[in-house]
Amino acid sequence: KKQRENKKREKKKREKKKREKKKREKKEERKKRREKKKKREKKKREKKKREKKERKKEREKEERKRREKKREKKRREKKKREKKGEKKGEKKEKKKEKKKKRKKKKREKKKREKKKREKKKREKNKREKKKREKKKREKKRAKKKREKMRKKMREKK
Incomplete structure (x- = not known):
């Protein structure tokens, strides 16, 4: 009888150990998965940040180009005007005309x-x-x- 009870106790112990081992493994698995997910999310965030930075850089480059173009155009026009010898009075007249046209349109x-x-x-x-x-x-x-x-x-x- 004692032997039988001993065996039973041993079996129970073994089963408990097994269960706890399984539990531990599950916990570990969950932890690993969580870590993986975190890593993935971090990578994603980093990528987004990088892309945003690049887009900003690109935009600024375009802006610089556009500004430069505008400046160049103004320079050219100024040269042209000086070559033509446009008088200030004519310029004023033109402005007035433009204003009139705008008002009429309005x-x-x-x-x-x-x-x-x-x-x-x-x-x-x-x-x-x-x-x-x-x-x-x-x-x-x-x-x-x-x-x-x-x-x-x-x-x-």
Whole structure:
């Protein structure tokens, strides 16, 4: 009997050990997976950062190029003007003309917008009127119907 109980106890111990080993292994596995995930995420973040930096660099390069082009154009135009011997008075006139043109354009645009708005308003009013008329007609029709019914009822009596 003692031997049997001993055996049982030993078996229980072994099983417990096995279970705990499994538990430990599972824990380790989870830990490893977590670490892997963290690493992956970090890599991703780093890549994103790098790409952002590169894009910024590229943008700045383009900006510099554009500015340089603009400067060059201005320089060329200045040279041309000096060659032509353009007077200050002419320049002022040109500016005035431009301003006038701009103002005219603005005025025209405003007019167009106003016209559009008024047209919309008219259309809306038309629609509303139609609706009102329809309602009136419906009311009249309903009234007539009621009257007819009443008349019929009276005649029946």
